[in-house]
Amino acid sequence: MTQDKTAAVPAPGSALGDDPVRAIEGLARATVLVIGDVMLDRFVHGAVARISPEAPIPVLSVKGHSTVPGGAGNVVCNLAAVGAKSVLVSVTGNDPAADELEDLLGNRAGLTLTLIRDGSRPTTVKTRFLAGGQQLLRADEETDGALDAEAESAVIAAIDMVLPRCGAIVLSDYGKGVLTDGVIAAVIDRAKKASVPVLVDPKGRDYQRYAGASLLTPNRAELSLATGLPMATDSEVETACETAIRDFGVTGILATRSEKGMTLADADGVLHIPAQAREVFDVVGAGDTVIALMAAALASGLDRANAARLANLGGGVVVGKTGTAVARPDELVAAAHGATWLEGERKVHTLAGMVDQVGLWRRQGKTVGFTNGCFDLLHPGHVHLLQQAREQCDRLVVGLNSDESVARLKGPERPVHNETARATVLASLASVDAVVVFGEDTPLDLIRAVKPDVLVKGQDYTVETVVGAEDVQSWGGRVFLAGLLDGHSTTGTVKKLRGG
Template structure:
């Protein structure tokens, strides 16, 4: 996708591209993170024997790693992606506190608002592992945080907030956001009165347009602030609803069915529920539709990795993208990509601007040949996965495309997108199309979390590809019926299913291009 001008590029950015992380870093938004600090320890070694006094393995430690965790990890990720980060927290005057502050400072995080108190222990979590398996976790923390330390932390809040583009509240229930700190946050971040809530912007009158993101074990504690975003995981969302979540694939439909309740309970303009291996579901208020709008992302998980803190990376990327003015759906997509980077690493880590750009660049040469794609599909089928195939030009990516592709993904386990080649697009759409060449279109589509594989076909219809792959479901978007499609006979011949998905004419590529030609502007999203 061609890079747009600085003025319009981020506000209208629908797809992901490798230049985006660098562009966000150029914005350098000021972000204040307030919350519970944790020092994550990762001790790894070998096991050759059991101890004599108990049936327990002896781990001969060979490596000790420490990294900022909790709110400190969110701050580290924000700094790694280019934000100007101020950190407000409470640590002990101990070795853990010194190590935590040293690592934060070395990463460029402003720790001048962090209070070091002699009367507390810095929360430290030691994970002992061997052979890729965590054997034991030891937690060392104060049972209660000192009240005078919280008062000092509260006094640091106003200065830390001054001039901030965004504020992230990382409330993990360890006590740093209790007492005087909580009072100071409500005093300085309380919502304006009689402010209409927009599905994209949220309410921020009294906050002077400062984006407020709540990442909390109990998001309902902060509902009175009317945050712009709340980011509960499945367990935290279940707590908001005071119920239990179903397991597996049933969780997303459950969240969508309870969207109104989640928005009310969190007080947020938008709620992004993170579902670990199943990606995320975003729900936001939409007065036009008279019901919450939703957006799904899909994770690319890695089996058996000792990753920790991917949720912090997600929140950091989401925050910097929204603070820089990107649309909510694009920001969530970018955050999912950043989380995918760190979830493939052991330990607690951060996603840098360069790493995120490299990850997105990896989709650039992603279109598979028919033979390679067939091998991939055969492997998925051996694993018992349901294959969905769809096709189209996907020239200028827009919200109608992303909604359609997310719907297609939900019909099975693996989504294959077949793109019309440049020559076939010209035959279908005319000599001035495509706007974007097939390699660029393939890279943008592959970067969507809902898409598993991309290929390019040059035949009049995708029937040869259907005969090769024999997908369980062939999905098509538009004002068709199965009887109108040439592909239906080929699909039904081997027992497959044809499914027609939503048609969104006002979001068609043709409509987008006509708007640009007539007004010189891209339609607002």
Template sequence: MLTNSIINLFKKTRVFLVGDIMLDRYVFGKINRISPEAPVPIFLAKSSKEVLGGSGNVLSNLVALGTKPAYLTIIGKDVPGKKIKKLLKNLGFKDYTLIIDKSRKTTVKTRYISNSQQIIRIDEETSGSVLKKIENEFLKKIDNLLKNKDVIVISDYNKGVINKRVCEYIIKRGNSLKIPIIIDPKNKNFDIYKNSTLITPNQLEASRISQMNIDSNAKTEKCGNMIMKKYNIKNVLVTRGDKGLSLITKKASYHSPTISKEVYDVSGAGDTVLALIAASFPNKIEETKALTLANKAAGKVIGRIGTSPISLNELFDNVPRQHYNKIFDIKLLCKKLEEDRKKGFKIGFTNGCFDVLHFGHINCIEKSKMYCDKLVVALNSDISVKKLKGKNRPINNELYRAKILSSLEFCDYVIIFNEKTPLSLIKKIKPDLITKGGDYKSKKIVGENEVKKWGGNVLTLDFVRGLSSTNIIDKLKT
């Protein structure tokens, strides 16, 4: 099936999504010493971001894929709940229903990240089923939201929204309307998922429920068949970590090996797979194609730090083939960033001459992307480089340099500026985060004072010592 055909099918897909929502908070910083008070590390916070988590991340992925979701969930009457409302509004769609339960906390997961590694996660939540009156109110909303839907998605994080009564009701109504029901199960009791169309347990969940050691394709198939038979479920998709994905159906089994990728953060990968399968399943996209897309999407998101959705451009590799589409003037860039902010994206900014692009540059740009959703790379123009480096520079003209930068998958936007520093540009763009290589001291980073005024942060990244364009040029001369 052609890419454009799949995209068009995604855009027509009407999804009813229900599940536990949470606020995912990320705090980025560094650990450089041990506390004198106790034998514990001191974490120096540098920046933070908040995004939709749980079923909210599934929603973000469904929106990014172009589908038409209707969403139902429960939040608490608290500050995190208000933040979730704002993030939902920023997604740019209105078809969501939030039921407020004053007796519950909105779930918050705070992850502390140092040098691309998660140090600790702190959870704030109320576990257990919701109050009966809230449950009744929740059930009353379902029938209306199910109208004219192509697929039902239940994202069960076992936080209380999806209990036995709710799950069984949705499955019963879905089956009566002949709407496929896809479930990401976290409840240890799979009885509540009986008679659904497809479930997506991870390897640990599938192994636990089947009491099998799943260490091969054959054993995964046996496990899937057992689950299908015992719980009358038509299809089982097992997410197997570095082994990829396995889809077991009544007719056949399909295995999609993982797409090799350096893993930075696995949180949210299952949500991305769930969204891809939900967009593909009602459109009868071939099983092998759907698995390949889901695997590719998961491979993209685990290469980032933090929960974030997959875009159609990333999924179908359109962006790397259209390098010039990444090069913007200031007017168009500001317009584009305004659209990104409405979707809740965190904007990062880095800059440089990037005259002779080397590993140190690429390493810094790639790490910058890990701390934001959209990365702007500001490039000194030929005039600017001459002012900074001398009359014999640059070696490569600004167009060549811009095109090379735009070919990097972790670079979202490139803009060229003529001034010695990007201060004027920073004031217009107003990024949430400025990053520079670790050879810069924080007080010397241009735009630090400005970005902190509007609530942003500056982050210095570790750099590769001894690598610079100047050193490379000097070496070539000898």
């Protein structure tokens, strides 16, 4: 392996290439097959105000209960959260907990569910007791016995039916018996023949059972246990990753390292990806988020390095939440941009997030305006136009050309500022309520999705030449042509700078 020990994550915004929003939106193109141990995660929430007189333990005054899918179930929930399609193959007991799991998973968009019932084993249930967002106790109802031959054959048959339509495979191993050696070998063999990557969230110390897999995603403690090597420094992590790749016959390792981020090691070298500064509330399910986003990113066409960067963003999002959680596209966009927008509001959205936000505003009785542009080197003319646009509506959405789109429209030396910088500046303006990046040459598709009540452009256009005017008028909206300030032009400013 050729090492690149100096590799580091780029500045926020370039961490997913030149167009992070498009990379995140691209996850919706993915279909991922998830195989492994599914379970119910129950949470009992309350408060502690005293110690029990019966024993030196806290007394939890219960305030509420919640239940979510866990294990492999949480992987598919994370896939659904970013719009990816998924197929889940697992085994449950034949009990009320299995019924509850099917109900919880059955309403996930894009999920095809195959839960094989086995009356000889219970459905795994983990119950966590929390006070003030912190865990006090966890109680587990489970078995770790391997599947019998009949159940194993049923799992492999189910996999054979769905594998041809999947772009990546996740083996979610929680050591509860679904991923037998026979199931793992069958999956890896079939995936190799179909050229589909296999990602494994491993369990235990015998990683040789995953030989032939594309990527293992152990955490720091798990990789240290499997290799018998220390994991304190970058150099030690690199050595452990190289050892695992060599000894276990896999092609790559993505080691999660808590506050130190992640390390990706494969034939292309070693990439250390720093964690984003964030208060950690709970690490439950963070590994599920990481492997789900990594798999979806690979299935959508991202290379391993950028897929790992996206997964790192997702891991950072979920550890800031309590309990089994997911990372949503708007949260990933905000993390990619490295900023929290004014007044605590994340103003930069994906297309799907923007449509949801506009729907909320409309339910509140708000009118929605839309304008668009490159907004490179923001100047008083831009500010004047945006102020006029905001006066025409209750909420103003700004469509921002992506870097690639600006380069096509303005030439290869533009934009001066990348889309992260441009979005950050726009989001800081009181007149702007939301920003959404689009990669096409015109915002027509975006306008049709947002369906604004008011479409705003400058008076250097006519109503007939404004892109989307006919559509907006067709649903009862109107077009407003804003006045312009003379003497302000980004192109002119760039020429002056080059001349100087």
